[in-house]
Amino acid sequence: MALESLPGGIASLWDGIARQKITTIYAVIRAAAADRQGAEIALAYAATIPLVRYTPLAQAACLALFAAILAPAQGEATPSPAPASDPMPLSRFFTELFSRATSWLHWPPSEVWNASVAEIVTALEAQAERELRLAGIPSDKSAPAGNYTPERLRQIEEQDFDPAFDREGLRALKARHQ
Structure with missing residues (x-):
């Protein structure tokens, strides 16, 4: 909550950390610290x-923090014995997805509206993996997210769309919110 309440929210922080902006890294450290005096x-x-010694380590720590707190993509979550929290309204989910695709992936809005949820989630995961790799944090993921095998992703790329995605349902949803 503390990170999301900073200007621009998580998406802006992610972008600042990826670009090694020292003010963003400091803001994340201050907001996420359990011991504020220790953080200072x-x-x-x-x-x-020298910043060259400090920044990559701080960036890696911030990215690891984000990787730990961001919700896993569909199909990756492990069942929890604890009761689930209140469900996120669908409109908020799509708003968050749109925000992350336009800010983290730098996709234009028209591209986001024409992509399936699975395509956006896959791209976000790939971007997160790339940032972690660049920060020197090893990835424990070896398989694509969900049911999307390399062969299936290749087929989607060849067809230029995911036939399993309900585009008519998305159009109907968009029409109701306009």
């Missing part, structure tokens, strides 16, 4: 060392 001491020490 660590940041004061960081000001005394």
